[in-house]
Amino acid sequence: MKVQLVKLAHARSGDKGDTANIGLIALSDDIYPVLVREVTVERVKQHFKGICHGEIERFELPNLGALNFLLHESLGGGGTLSLMTDAQGKTFSTALLRMEIEVPDDLIP
Amino acid sequence: MKEKIRIAAGQGFWGDLPDAPVRQVEGGPIDYLMLDYLAEVTMSIMQKQKARDPNAGYARDFVPLMRRILPACVERGIKVTANAGGVNVRGCAGAVIDVARELGLSGKVRIGIVTGDDIMPRIDELLSRGVELRNMDTGEPLSTVRDRIQSANAYLGAWPIVEALKTGAQIVITGRATDTGLTLAPMIHEFGWPENDWNRLAAGTIAGHIIECGAQASGGNCQFEWRSIPNLADVGFPIVEASPDGTFVVTKHERTGGWVVIPGIKEQLVYEMGDPREYITPDCVADFTTIQLEYEGRDRVRVFGIEGRPATEFLKVSISYSAGFKAVGTLVYAWPDAYDKAQAADRILRRRLDRMGLKFDQILTEFVGASATHGPLAGPPPADAPEVQLRVGVRGQDRSAIERFTKEIAPLILTGPPAVTGFAGGRPKVEEIVAYWPALIPKEEITPSVEVLDA
Numbered sequence: 278m279k280v281q282l283v284k285l286a287h288a289r290s291g292d293k294g295d296t297a298n299i300g301l302i303a304l305s306d307d308i309y310p311v312l313v314r315e316v317t318v319e320r321v322k323q324h325f326k327g328i329c330h331g332e333i334e335r336f337e338l339p340n341l342g343a344l345n346f347l348l349h350e351s352l353g354g355g356g357t358l359s360l361m362t363d364a365q366g367k368t369f370s371t372a373l374l375r376m377e378i379e380v381p382d383d384l385i386p
Numbered sequence: 387m388k389e390k391i392r393i394a395a396g397q398g399f400w401g402d403l404p405d406a407p408v409r410q411v412e413g414g415p416i417d418y419l420m421l422d423y424l425a426e427v428t429m430s431i432m433q434k435q436k437a438r439d440p441n442a443g444y445a446r447d448f449v450p451l452m453r454r455i456l457p458a459c460v461e462r463g464i465k466v467t468a469n470a471g472g473v474n475v476r477g478c479a480g481a482v483i484d485v486a487r488e489l490g491l492s493g494k495v496r497i498g499i500v501t502g503d504d505i506m507p508r509i510d511e512l513l514s515r516g517v518e519l520r521n522m523d524t525g526e527p528l529s530t531v532r533d534r535i536q537s538a539n540a541y542l543g544a545w546p547i548v549e550a551l552k553t554g555a556q557i558v559i560t561g562r563a564t565d566t567g568l569t570l571a572p573m574i575h576e577f578g579w580p581e582n583d584w585n586r587l588a589a590g591t592i593a594g595h596i597i598e599c600g601a602q603a604s605g606g607n608c609q610f611e612w613r614s615i616p617n618l619a620d621v622g623f624p625i626v627e628a629s630p631d632g633t634f635v636v637t638k639h640e641r642t643g644g645w646v647v648i649p650g651i652k653e654q655l656v657y658e659m660g661d662p663r664e665y666i667t668p669d670c671v672a673d674f675t676t677i678q679l680e681y682e683g684r685d686r687v688r689v690f691g692i693e694g695r696p697a698t699e700f701l702k703v704s705i706s707y708s709a710g711f712k713a714v715g716t717l718v719y720a721w722p723d724a725y726d727k728a729q730a731a732d733r734i735l736r737r738r739l740d741r742m743g744l745k746f747d748q749i750l751t752e753f754v755g756a757s758a759t760h761g762p763l764a765g766p767p768p769a770d771a772p773e774v775q776l777r778v779g780v781r782g783q784d785r786s787a788i789e790r791f792t793k794e795i796a797p798l799i800l801t802g803p804p805a806v807t808g809f810a811g812g813r814p815k816v817e818e819i820v821a822y823w824p825a826l827i828p829k830e831e832i833t834p835s836v837e838v839l840d841a
Contacts, residue, residue, distance in 0.1 A: 288609060338662050360750040
């Protein structure tokens with residue numbers, strides 16, 4: 278069934294210039310493979326439509342049960358150039374946690 | 387050789403809790419206090435301060451802090467590594483020496499200073515020799531902003547700090563040194579790690595990454611079960627207990643608030659992360675996919691298994707340049723129809739700005755309470771929202787256009803939609819934008835210089 282990521286993972290996000298990074302961390306070991314399968318670059322691109330204007334990269338950290346996403350061209354120029362309230366991308370973490378993904382019923386927390 | 391050293395983080399950025407370093411010194415045993423003061427744009431602020439006053443240009447908070455903790459540090463042999471020197475390392479060291487003398491500590495404390503990071507006076511010479519200093523993100527050549535540069539500094543790593551410690555420095559003050567180097571250097575110094583022991587250098591670097599943002603590793607800004615985090619009012623800043631084999635434990639002083647838990651350490655590990663296999667510092671390339679975590683008791687997380695690779699042939703350079711002006715104005719609209727009113731006010735404001743023919747590089751409207759952080763993902767705000775803040779920012783090269791914009795916000799109160807407030811602060815301030823230009827420079831171009839002075 279469909280479950281919102283906020284029930285399956287936690288996250289922290291930050292900035293490097295105009296790029297936001299989001300580290301998405303599974304709440305348990307058996308959820309991590311589900312994140313790998315469901316939270317694809319394509320899904321994240323769709324999710325951040327109108328917010329992220331550049332490429333998206335994804336890296337896997339199986340040792341931490343985490344995925345790291347780089348969302349390029351997302352911070353209104355970044356750093357001091359940005360006019361955004363969240364020029365440092367600190368709330369991109371929970372923005373990602375709004376996403377709903379398909380989860381096997383026996384893994385529902 | 388010591389079997390274990392305790393390195394305590396006292397500042398996560400310039401402006402962090404002023405009492406945190408004092409609590410680290412007084413709250414329990416530590417061997418080193420690590421203080422990170424320099425964000426990317428801090429150097430340019432300091433450069434400006436130095437231009438006005440040749441004695442300024444460093445983290446001034448560091449001097450009164452040293453007044454508070456230096457006697458305890460001397461008595462208990464606690465060493466300090468701090469990049470508080472900014473663009474005036476010598477001035478900062480001089481002020482600390484004055485404090486030491488006033489405290490009657492003459493002859494009892496040695497101050498190490500690390501310089502050589504400032505390449506501002508060498509920019510033209512470097513460019514003329516073909517060191518391009520292109521923007522790492524955009525690929526643009528530095529010539530596009532050459533006449534607007536305000537500061538230029540190479541990031542130095544751990545080794546010059548190690549040299550200062552070896553020469554007997556108790557307080558090491560640097561300019562633009564990496565935050566991770568401030569933590570790694572004590573480990574290299576105490577454990578005698580060789581220059582090519584990439585795994586252990588990577589371990590010390592990752593220890594530095596974990597504690598460089600202060601309490602973000604011990605319960606601050608922690609999303610995992612945030613309601614359960616105990617007593618953040620008294621949050622204990624993180625401490626690394628390092629061992630000679632490169633493993634370490636992250637902990638905090640007893641009887642402090644916050645927590646050190648594996649989910650919190652994971653959050654900090656992924657913070658500002660790029661490619662996790664390629665965490666590049668002047669000292670090594672650390673591989674974050676090798677990190678293993680386990681509990682070793684309450685508020686104690688053991689970190690092990692870390693692998694690293696040889697450092698690259700380059701140092702990162704941070705260049706700051708003047709990039710125009712900006713201003714942000716806000717007004718608060720109340721129920722009923724708060725969001726509709728804020729949107730109407732924005733339309734009115736924009737029509738007025740258009741009519742004046744003002745040119746901006748960018749104009750951005752946000753509705754705080756509706757969509758400022760999560761944009762369209764938040765969906766429409768509830769129809770009965772108690773209030774919405776209209777927040778309009780402009781940016782451009784022409785200061786007078788930005789000034790003119792700042793005069794258009796308050797009049798909206800008497801000439802726009804009703805039930806509006808929140809303008810007690812006066813007109814928005816026009817800010818000069820100092821932007822950040824990251825670049826790379828071959829290591830052989832930079833020669834760090836280390837000096838140790840007696841107080």
